[in-house]
Amino acid sequence: MADELEYSAHRLVVIEQPGGGFLVEITPLGGGQTVRTMTYQSTLEAISPAKRCIDKHPERRR
Secondary structure (H helix, E strand, C coil): CEEEEEECCEEEEEEECCCCCEEEEEEECCCCCCEECCCECCHHHHHHHHHHHHHHCHHHCC
């Protein structure tokens, strides 16, 4: 299962892990390196740190 959403010029893809939990892949919409969060127990727990990561690095927004 993978859910996608856009946040601040990035695509966030929530990926369910086979052993349980969820991580988020963060990809700039304008192209660039994909970053993964660590694994969290719920999708909401996984999305919040991904958004904070984007907010901490505004120079990466395009």
